[in-house]
Amino acid sequence: MGRPRTPLLDRRRIGAAALTLADEKGALTIPALARALGVAPSALYHHVSGRDEIISLMREELVRTTGADKVWAQPWESGLEDWARTYLSAFAAHPGAVPLLATAPLAEPFMHAMYEKVAALLVSGGFTADKVLPVITALESFVLGSALDLVAPSVMLSDVSRDTAPHLSSVLEHTPADPGRAARAFDIGLRALLTGFRDLLAP
Amino acid sequence: MGRPRTPLLDRRRIGAAALTLADEKGALTIPALARALGVAPSALYHHVSGRDEIISLMREELVRTTGADKVWAQPWESGLEDWARTYLSAFAAHPGAVPLLATAPLAEPFMHAMYEKVAALLVSGGFTADKVLPVITALESFVLGSALDLVAPSVMLSDVSRDTAPHLSSVLEHTPADPGRAARAFDIGLRALLTGFRDLLAP
Structure with a gap:
């Protein structure tokens, strides 16, 4: 046979x-x-x-x-942004696997190759060596949490009472209830993180 | 009986x-x-x-x-920081439940009461109504991801080769391998997010 x-x-x-x-x-x-x-x-x-x-x-x-192993762009801000967005798509496609993948040690050479690119990007951008891993880790935590949010319903808060929650009601009226909810939150958070990371470069 | x-x-x-x-x-x-x-x-x-x-x-x-429903402090930055830290402890105690709780709609009055406090904090801090929910959501995503990282091993990257990953190796030498790894990344990310959110207040 x-x-x-x-x-x-x-x-x-x-x-x-x-x-x-x-x-x-x-x-x-x-x-x-x-x-x-x-x-x-x-x-x-x-x-x-x-x-x-x-x-x-x-x-x-x-x-x-x-393709989450690609870090395309220089300078560091656009490179980090590209990486975060690709990483988000990767995890949003497999939300149930997020906790498993987030907590298992990274011993694989192909994962080291990816982190090497991100580390080189940040070092060349001027981050001191002690800041590089905390910055990468914080960005990853944001991406993982955002991947879960991306698969959540587009309306998360419902039946909010105007009497007991007036601020929240008013805020909801100014927030479009559409599938772009999670993407907008990701954009605002990513922009904020990059702004804050830039502050770490100050002498 | x-x-x-x-x-x-x-x-x-x-x-x-x-x-x-x-x-x-x-x-x-x-x-x-x-x-x-x-x-x-x-x-x-x-x-x-x-x-x-x-x-x-x-x-x-x-x-x-x-006690994640308490938002203690004014102004908004310290209030938001307090909330993020309490929220982190809550989820870090139950990491396996994170995906479930992150993706189920929030219809409960006691959850609305919590978000009402955070929304009031941000509105009184000067955030326009359309920014409030994206800011809360981005912060929550960061907290959820960080809760998973907090239960991950204190050394996530191991057996990194100096030949194939020189930047990563060098960065690891400057990163203490101790249980505070995840907490430091959370601190740096939270500080960065708050800095970036402050930028949203600019006229």
Whole structure:
């Protein structure tokens, strides 16, 4: 018997299936992933050593499909903005995987390659070495939270009473109830963060 | 037979158990919650109408136990900072529940009461009505992402190669590997956001 031309499992399929599963269930277990792929858990272990490696494959798939490893522009402000926007799209496509990916250590060379580009951008922009990682981390936290907001309903506050919450009611009347709600909040927050980061450059 | 003095279920116990469950599993289903409480699903429905009401109870428990509904200080910058810090503690205590709570509509009067205080703070600080909700939303996104980072390992980047990632290696040498990593990133990001928000007040 010849071997099948297309292997039933490969690392890329595992990464994509794990992303989908984490997205739908908010959690990832080896038995559930094996079920989703239609194989026995033992077959999975032919390809990956365990959960940590699966999370790496998820990251690889995310970075590969969205180009979040590219930091296009100089100077640092437009480069950081480009990176934040690509990163937002990547995570907004997989909101259920956000907590998993946000809390697993980053040991993968392709993730280091991405952070190397962002670090070089900030160092060349004049940030001192002790500020670079806190700035990257703060921006990532904002992007992760915004990705969750992007998949939330376009109207989050409803049935607000004018009697008990007059300021909030008035503010809501001035806030368009449309799908652009989360994107506008992201724009204002990103602009504010970049403005504030620039202040860290002051001598 | 007399009725038991302590009811087997009450709304507060349901909210607390749902928070714990979402925290551990990253997901919430009625059957799983009933199992965790040691009752039949039908018993749960005597107390809540469904999933939305359970999410409300989770929010109520979170706000009640952490005081995130208090906005203490004037002027707006210190008030907003106090709120962000309390909100961070609340969510960092329940990271698995973050995606669920971040994406469910806010229909509860006690949540409206919290947002009313923050909205009043910003309006009195001089923000125009169209800016208030985007500012609150951007700050919340940053807080939610930071809550996930706060429960991540204190060393997120490991085994970085000096050859392939020289900037990142150098930056890591200047970054203390200690439990304060996430707190420092939060401080820098919060300061940057407040600085940037202040710019929105310019005429």
